Amino acid sequence: MQCIFFSVSVIQHAFFVSKTYGIIFLPYIFFFFSILKTILVSPLCRNRASRGAVIQSSTSGDWFAEKAIDGNRGLQQLYTGCSSTLNQTNPWWRVDLPHIYRVSRVVVTNRNDCCTEQINGAEIRIGNSLENNGNNNPICAVIPDIPAGESYRYSCGGMEGRYVNLIIPGNMKILTLCEVEVFGKENIAINGKAVQSSTLPYEANKAIDNADLYCTHTETEANPWWRLDLMDLQVIQEVIVTNRIDCCFEQINGAEIRIGNSLENNGNNNPICAVISSIPAGVSSTYTCNGMEGRYVNLFIPGDTKYLTLCEVQVYEEGMMKQAELFHQQ
Structure with a gap:
């Protein structure tokens, strides 16, 4: 993500200066870290989903919708860190942000065990309507596939919306999400x-x-x-x-x-x-x-x-x- 890449460059540059000149110039280091702090809390770097309210079309066991925004990508604790619906027609998951944002990107983390192909064809939809549970909102992206345990980023180009949905159209489908992160700017x-x-x-x-x-x-x-x-x-x-x-x-x-x-x-x-x-x-x-x-x-x-x-x-x-x-x- 651009906020992380830039933050790393700030740290590297600060330590390069101190190493090159054989000194630790504390005011200079503090300046870089103050900029780093500002970057990491800037609008583009805040995961808006983490404070949202979530719901899904059905729930398999204790794989609740909230587990897709708990900050745990489920890679170490698969059975406690991911959401999942039952096997059904058109399974969906939705986060209410709950304000209108201009969404720059959505990051989706897939499960790390079996069945990683079940995410294939999922649609990311963003908008302000709850018609058809929000699944009629405009499409940001369609997920062709995500390898096991990977987090893939989908650019949404500033689409405006309060609701972010993931839906897999079709019969006999299961939607499992180990983490959904939403980044964008608030009005x-x-x-x-x-x-x-x-x-x-x-x-x-x-x-x-x-x-x-x-x-x-x-x-x-x-x-x-x-x-x-x-x-x-x-x-x-x-x-x-x-x-x-x-x-x-x-x-x-x-x-x-x-x-x-x-x-x-x-x-x-x-x-x-x-x-x-x-x-x-x-x-x-x-x-x-x-x-x-x-x-x-x-x-x-x-x-x-x-x-x-x-x-x-x-x-x-x-x-x-x-x-x-x-x-x-x-």
């Missing part, structure tokens, strides 16, 4: 607090409720704004804005996305990440902010007799690449 906006310049009738937090059913709405006024407090300094990779789906979708045109740490002019003087030219009705558009730093994210429409409606605002922090840049600058 950090849902942990923040939102305010807006005025309210008519829906309040500011409707834009961070992970649902597009209700939207925020200011009164008609000069320079309407909406602000998200992320509660701490963040390094922001991108902001995703969802527009209303009914009338008046053009009213978002010209809105500025601003990111920073100042509350001067209610945060509307912070640096600009992007200006929204337009967003079609009901569409979610992504704006790249290239690692801008800030605690506050504002959306602001300059001008008279304007109002601001937001159906959802998602904010994603920078992953370990920002830490890599910092490392190389030192």
